[in-house]
Amino acid sequence: MRRATVYRYSLPMEAGVVLRNQRLKTRDGLLVSLWQDDKTGWGEIAPLPGFSQEALPQAQDAVQHGLSQWVQGASLTAVASAFSSLPSVAFGLSCADAELRGELPEVMSLRCAPLCHGDPNELYARLGELPGDLFGKKVAKVKVGLYESVGDGLNVSMLLDALPELHLRLDANRSWTPVKAEGFARHVAPQLRSRIAFIEEPCLTREQSRDFSRTTGIRIAWDESVREPGFTVQVEPGLAAIIIKPTLTGSLLRCRQLIAQAHAAGLEAVISSSIESSLALTQLARIAQWLTPDAVPGLDTLDLMQTQLIRQWPGSALPLTDVSQLDIVWQSK
Ligand SMILES: O=C(O)CCC(=O)C1=CC=C[C@@H](O)[C@@H]1C(=O)O
Numbered sequence: 001m002r003r004a005t006v007y008r009y010s011l012p013m014e015a016g017v018v019l020r021n022q023r024l025k026t027r028d029g030l031l032v033s034l035w036q037d038d039k040t041g042w043g044e045i046a047p048l049p050g051f052s053q054e055a056l057p058q059a060q061d062a063v064q065h066g067l068s069q070w071v072q073g074a075s076l077t078a079v080a081s082a083f084s085s086l087p088s089v090a091f092g093l094s095c096a097d098a099e100l101r102g103e104l105p106e107v108m109s110l111r112c113a114p115l116c117h118g119d120p121n122e123l124y125a126r127l128g129e130l131p132g133d134l135f136g137k138k139v140a141k142v143k144v145g146l147y148e149s150v151g152d153g154l155n156v157s158m159l160l161d162a163l164p165e166l167h168l169r170l171d172a173n174r175s176w177t178p179v180k181a182e183g184f185a186r187h188v189a190p191q192l193r194s195r196i197a198f199i200e201e202p203c204l205t206r207e208q209s210r211d212f213s214r215t216t217g218i219r220i221a222w223d224e225s226v227r228e229p230g231f232t233v234q235v236e237p238g239l240a241a242i243i244i245k246p247t248l249t250g251s252l253l254r255c256r257q258l259i260a261q262a263h264a265a266g267l268e269a270v271i272s273s274s275i276e277s278s279l280a281l282t283q284l285a286r287i288a289q290w291l292t293p294d295a296v297p298g299l300d301t302l303d304l305m306q307t308q309l310i311r312q313w314p315g316s317a318l319p320l321t322d323v324s325q326l327d328i329v330w331q332s333k
């Protein structure tokens with residue numbers, strides 16, 4: 001006997017969360033809970049406005065359709081994989097399926113690259129307390145490209161100068177022209193550049209980003225590119241990593257293929273959030289521990305929300321929204 005329930009959630013965001021010029025007041029998504037032979041599995045389907053191709057109503061139709069097939073005996077692994085054009089659906093259903101089948105290990109990655117923002121004194125204190133790896137190395141992430149690139153260069157240099165064990169990931173989200181990218185690099189002394197683990201997508205085009213890496217010696221990572229049609233994982237000079245945002249990428253199977261291809265090419269594969277609730281974030285931390293144990297995941301987005309959902313992120317003081325507070329939007333008969 002199989003049973004499935006779909007819930008809808010809408011969680012208030014902190015004021016001032018802006019994504020691609022669009023203010024995000026609430027984070028809206030679906031949760032699915034599966035039940036079979038006294039086992040349960042949960043998954044979250046949360047298309048990210050401005051990033052996902054699919055909208056929530058379309059995702060909801062697909063989820064209900066997929067779950068009706070599963071309740072009647074279809075394999076959910078196959079159902080999830082068939083939704084490759086709706087990555088959030090493929091990811092959420094495959095997570096619920098993996099939990100139900102006991103495939104997704106419980107243990108979470110305890111490390112997470114903090115996003116650096118806010119008051120500099122508080123930031124230095126936070127980074128000072130950050131646990132390092134076996135070699136004492138600490139990894140944090142800085143968004144760049146929002147203001148003047150010269151200011152970004154000065155800010156990054158200041159952080160790296162102040163904290164010798166710090167290694168930074170930067171994320172420009174394709175916002176720099178070659179001139180701006182050069183302006184950034186000019187203000188980061190060559191001896192500090194090796195502690196920039198990578199910059200995600202510095203320039204508008206991949207070719208410009210490759211040129212930037214070639215001329216500055218600063219390594220780069222692909223994020224948006226990974227989700228473009230025709231992308232294949234390849235060794236390239238200056239390329240350090242690929243970023244995998246499962247909600248924007250697809251089923252666990254698809255994510256595992258990309259991770260395996262990255263590792264085979266000697267690249268780091270970094271699991272990163274698409275601003276999911278604490279439920280999917282804890283699953284992403286488990287996926288990271290399971291499939292990319294040597295790479296610190298990029299999951300420091302919980303504090304953009306005002307509440308957690310169903311499952312608690314370790315150490316978070318945010319209040320928890322319970323399943324009884326959610327609307328059921330579909331249930332199997
Ligand atoms: O990668 C991380 O460390 C956190 C996730 C993150 O930075 C992002 C998630 C979703 C949308 C974006 O605002 C942003 C990104 O640009 O990668």
Ligand SMILES: [Mg+2]
Nearest residue numbers: 171173200223
């Ligand atoms: Mg990015």
